[in-house]
Amino acid sequence: xxxxxxxxxxxxxxxxxxxxxxxxxxxxxxxxxxxxxxxxxxxxxxxxxxxxxxxxxxxxxxxxxxxxxxxxxxxxxxxxxxxxxxxxxxxxxxxxxxxxxxxxxxxxxxxxxxxxxxxxxxxxxxxxxxxxxxxxxxxxxxxxxxxxxxxxxxxxxxxxxxxxxxxxxxxxxxxxxxxxxxxxxxxxxxxxxxxxxxxxxxxxxxxxxxxxxxxxxxxxxxxxxxxxxxxxxxxxxxxxxxxxxxxxxxxxxxxxxxxxxxxxxxxxxxxxxxxxxxxxxxxxxxxxxxxxxxxxxxxxxxxxxxxxxxxxxxxxxxxxxxxxxxxxxxxxxxxxxxxxxxxxxxxxxxxxxxxxxxxxxxxxx
Numbered sequence: 001x002x003x004x005x006x007x008x009x010x011x012x013x014x015x016x017x018x019x020x021x022x023x024x025x026x027x028x029x030x031x032x033x034x035x036x037x038x039x040x041x042x043x044x045x046x047x048x049x050x051x052x053x054x055x056x057x058x059x060x061x062x063x064x065x066x067x068x069x070x071x072x073x074x075x076x077x078x079x080x081x082x083x084x085x086x087x088x089x090x091x092x093x094x095x096x097x098x099x100x101x102x103x104x105x106x107x108x109x110x111x112x113x114x115x116x117x118x119x120x121x122x123x124x125x126x127x128x129x130x131x132x133x134x135x136x137x138x139x140x141x142x143x144x145x146x147x148x149x150x151x152x153x154x155x156x157x158x159x160x161x162x163x164x165x166x167x168x169x170x171x172x173x174x175x176x177x178x179x180x181x182x183x184x185x186x187x188x189x190x191x192x193x194x195x196x197x198x199x200x201x202x203x204x205x206x207x208x209x210x211x212x213x214x215x216x217x218x219x220x221x222x223x224x225x226x227x228x229x230x231x232x233x234x235x236x237x238x239x240x241x242x243x244x245x246x247x248x249x250x251x252x253x254x255x256x257x258x259x260x261x262x263x264x265x266x267x268x269x270x271x272x273x274x275x276x277x278x279x280x281x282x283x284x285x286x287x288x289x290x291x292x293x294x295x296x297x298x299x300x301x302x303x304x305x306x307x308x309x310x311x312x313x314x315x316x317x318x319x320x321x322x323x324x325x326x327x328x329x330x331x332x333x334x335x336x337x338x339x340x341x342x343x344x345x346x347x348x349x350x351x352x353x354x355x356x357x358x359x360x361x362x363x364x365x
Contacts, residue, residue, distance in 0.1 A: 001028070001029045001080050002029075002030050002078065002079050002080050003032070003080060003081045003082070003083055004031075004079045004081070004083070004110075005031050005032065005033040005049075006033070006083070006084045006085075006086075007019075007033070007086035008087075008089065009033055009034070009035035009039055009042075010036070010039050010235045011038075011039050011233060011234060012232060012235065012236065013232040013265055013268050013282070014165060014232070014282070014283065014284035014287075017164075018085045018116060018164050019031075019043060019046070019049065020265060020266075021165070021168055022083070024169070025167070025355060026362060028048070029362060030048050030050060031049045032052065032079070033050075033052070034051075034053075035051060035053065036053065042264070080111070081110055081139075081358075081361065082106055082110045082111070082112050082113070083113045084115070085114075085116055085164070086117060087116060087283060088118060088304060090117060090118070091121060091122070092120070092121065092122040092127045092197070093197055095123055097127075098124075098131075099131060099134055104134065107134055107138060108137055111139045112137070112138045112139060113138060113141070113357055113358050114140075114142065115142055115355065116142065116163060116164035116354055117141075117142075117143055117148070118143060118144055118147070118148045119131070119143065119147075119148035119151055120148070120303070121303065135155055139157065139361060140157050140358070140360075141155075141157065141158045141159075141357075142158075142160065142161050142353065142357065144163045144308065145307040145308050146160055146307070147307040148160075161351055161356075162347045162348075162350050162351040162354075163284075163287050163351065164354050165287045165288065166287065167348070167352060168291060170269075170273070182224040182225040183224065183225055183228065183274065183275045183277075184217070184224055184226075184227045184275065184276065184277045184278070184279070185228045185271055185272055185275040185278050186213060186229050186230065186245075186278075186280070187230045187231070187278075187280040187282050188210075188238055188241045188242050188245055188281055189232075189282055189301055190206075190238055190240060191205060192237065198301075198302065201322075202301055205325035208325035209299075209325045210241060210244050210245045210248060211248050212324055212325060212326075212329050213245045213279070214245050214246075214249045215329070216331055217245070217253075218250060218253060220277070220333070221253050221256055225256070226256040226257065227256065228258050228259075228275070229242035229257065229258065229259045230263075230268060230272070234261065238282075239261055243259065246259060269292070272294060275294060276294075276295070277294070277295055277296070277333060277336055278294040278295065278296040278297075279296065279299065280296060280297075280298055280299070281300075281301055283302065283304055283308070286298045286305060286308070290313065290338055290339040290344060291348075293338050293341065293344070295336035296337070297317050297318070297319070297335075298316055298317070298318045298319075299318075300318065300321065301321045312343075313343070317335045317337050
């Protein structure tokens with residue numbers, strides 16, 4: 001069985017975990033994906049994942065063509081199915097741009113699946129209507145938030161399940177037990193990334209967000225051992241944001257603040273599992289904090305995070321970027337919390353349903 005994977009393959013932790021999870025779930029299925037040679041290293045240990053690599057220029061040309069015509073350098077290969085697995089892969093970033101041509105053409109040419117996504121943001125009703133027709137032609141589409149599901153819930157082949165990363169295998173001895181005391185891990189985000197649909201509202205808070213993150217670090221170091229800044233996506237500027245945050249920390253304390261780069265996906269997960277407190281601004285920072293049972297503060301830059309928090313754990317210690325960027329921010333470590341083990345187990349059981357349509361397909365052929 002040969003399955004083409006489409007998604008965001010640029011060394012972003014959440015998306016890299018998606019590929020590891022689907023690879024391990026279906027060990028006898030051969031998966032194919034396209035990405036740059038640099039990012040292909042994230043998948044080299046997965047024996048059932050074949051990566052077709054591009055240099056930066058050809059990948060840029062390929063991505064541009066995918067938005068304009070039904071182009072794929074893999075179009076002559078024989079695939080048994082196409083799986084789009086990713087989070088924010090249905091955003092309307094440009095007015096007047098609706099259903100991408102490769103989706104329009106391939107959804108009727110192959111058994112087509114969508115796994116682990118949310119829908120939006122969008123600005124025009126036509127964007128929703130064209131995607132409704134697309135989802136209706138998939139074998140199955142599973143959203144990761146109820147807001148997205150409610151937009152298309154009348155379609156019989158559309159369903160909801162908690163995020164794919166809840167399917168990640170975590171050793172039982174890692175849950176709720178830090179291996180050493182008084183360590184804070186922070187997963188920052190670069191608010192100046194211009195491709196985000198809400199870029200203008202985010203970039204206005206960039207400086208105060210980074211200064212207040214440094215304030216949390218300084219406060220923690222009054223009683224804690226050290227702080228680790230953990231970029232989830234170097235390609236999207238998280239590493240540069242980490243450098244700027246560290247520079248705001250008083251110079252005499254900077255030796256106790258490290259920036260963790262060049263870690264594998266598994267090493268990043270282990271870093272979070274080993275900490276005592278966790279502050280995260282990425283969507284999957286929240287999911288991993290729950291999965292790994294880490295007391296956390298989640299700083300939301302997107303409605304997708306807000307929706308899932310409301311769906312699964314309304315009580316999470318949580319701030320929007322604008323709230324967190326207040327110059328008079330008061331931060332209390334005692335408020336940091338995580339989901340209960342009982343509730344987590346129920347969510348993990350439901351999260352397996354992300355694969356229900358693909359399970360049925362792969363076991364029937």
